[in-house]
Amino acid sequence: MAAKKLEIGRWDRRWTRATEQRSPAYFERYDQHIRAWIPAYDQLIQYCAATVASEILRIYQASDTPVSILEIGYGTGSLTASIIPWIHTLCEPFDQLGQDYPVDRYRAIDRASQMRELAVRKVGDELGRVVRLLNKTAWEDVDDGVKHNVIFGSLVMHFLLGPDPTDEALRGFFHECARRLAVGGSLVFADCFAPDTDEGREAAVAAWRSWMVGNGLSEEYADAYLEGNPDMVTAASVPRLEAAAEAHNLYKAREKQVGSTQMFRLLVFQQRV
Numbered sequence: 001m002a003a004k005k006l007e008i009g010r011w012d013r014r015w016t017r018a019t020e021q022r023s024p025a026y027f028e029r030y031d032q033h034i035r036a037w038i039p040a041y042d043q044l045i046q047y048c049a050a051t052v053a054s055e056i057l058r059i060y061q062a063s064d065t066p067v068s069i070l071e072i073g074y075g076t077g078s079l080t081a082s083i084i085p086w087i088h089t090l091c092e093p094f095d096q097l098g099q100d101y102p103v104d105r106y107r108a109i110d111r112a113s114q115m116r117e118l119a120v121r122k123v124g125d126e127l128g129r130v131v132r133l134l135n136k137t138a139w140e141d142v143d144d145g146v147k148h149n150v151i152f153g154s155l156v157m158h159f160l161l162g163p164d165p166t167d168e169a170l171r172g173f174f175h176e177c178a179r180r181l182a183v184g185g186s187l188v189f190a191d192c193f194a195p196d197t198d199e200g201r202e203a204a205v206a207a208w209r210s211w212m213v214g215n216g217l218s219e220e221y222a223d224a225y226l227e228g229n230p231d232m233v234t235a236a237s238v239p240r241l242e243a244a245a246e247a248h249n250l251y252k253a254r255e256k257q258v259g260s261t262q263m264f265r266l267l268v269f270q271q272r273v
Contacts, residue, residue, distance in 0.1 A: 009036030077119030
C-alpha cells in the first residue's frame with residue numbers, strides 16, 4: 001500500500017522503449033522503482049561488479065598489459081559506482097610507482113542524457129582517472145575500431161535484443177560484441193533470461209509477479225510493468241544464447257542464478273584463444 005501511495009514501482013503505460021520519451025519522474029525515482037521491479041537488484045549489481053573485477057584480474061594476469069573495459073547502459077550508475085572504487089584501489093600502488101595502471105580505459109555508454117546526470121551525481125568525485133560516461137547508443141555510436149578486454153552491463157542485454165528475439169538477433173548481438181572484443185576478452189551480463197520452455201517461462205514470470213506483489217506493489221503496478229516490458233518477459237533462454245555465442249568463438253564460462261526467481265542470472269562468456 002505504501003508503494004502505491006508514493007507511486008514507487010509504478011509503470012506508466014504511456015512509457016515506450018524509447019528512453020527519451022519517459023517522464024522526468026521516471027528518472028528521478030528510477031533507483032526506487034527498480035528495487036520494486038527486480039528481485040535481488042542490489043545482489044545482481046554486486047555479483048556483476050565482482051565478476052567484472054574477477055575478469056579484469058584474470059585478463060591482466062594473463063597478459064600483463066593494461067585492460068580496457070566497456071560498460072553498456074550505465075543507467076543511474078549503480079554498477080559504475082560499484083566498480084570505480086575497486087579500480088582506484090587496484091591502480092593506487094601503480095600510481096605511486098609511476099607505472100601504467102592495470103585498467104587504462106573505462107568507457108561507459110548510455111543513450112539517455114537524464115541517466116548520465118543521475119550517474120554523475122551518484123558516482124561524484126570517483127569520476128576521472130580512467131572512466132568516461134558517454135551519451136552514446138550501442139551499437140551505432142560505439143567505435144568498432146577500439147577493442148575492449150571486458151564488455152559488460154546490467155539489465156541491458158534484453159533491451160538490445162528486443163522482445164522474443166530471433167536466432168538472427170542473438171547472433172547479431174554476439175557479432176557486435178565480438179567485433180569490439182580484444183583477443184581473449186570476455187562478456188559479463190546480469191539480466192533477465194527466460195527458461196527454455198513456454199511452460200517454464202510462464203511459471204517463472206508468475207513467480208516474478210508474485211514477488212513484486214508480495215513486496216508491496218499493487219497487482220495493477222505489477223501487471224503494468226510486465227505488460228510494458230515484453231523484452232524481459234520473453235527474453236532469450238541461456239541455451240539459445242550459448243548457441244548464438246558459439247558462432248562467434250565465445251563460450252559460456254559462468255552462470256549464476258540471482259535471487260529466488262528463475263528469471264535473473266549472471267552470465268559470463270569468454271573468447272576462445
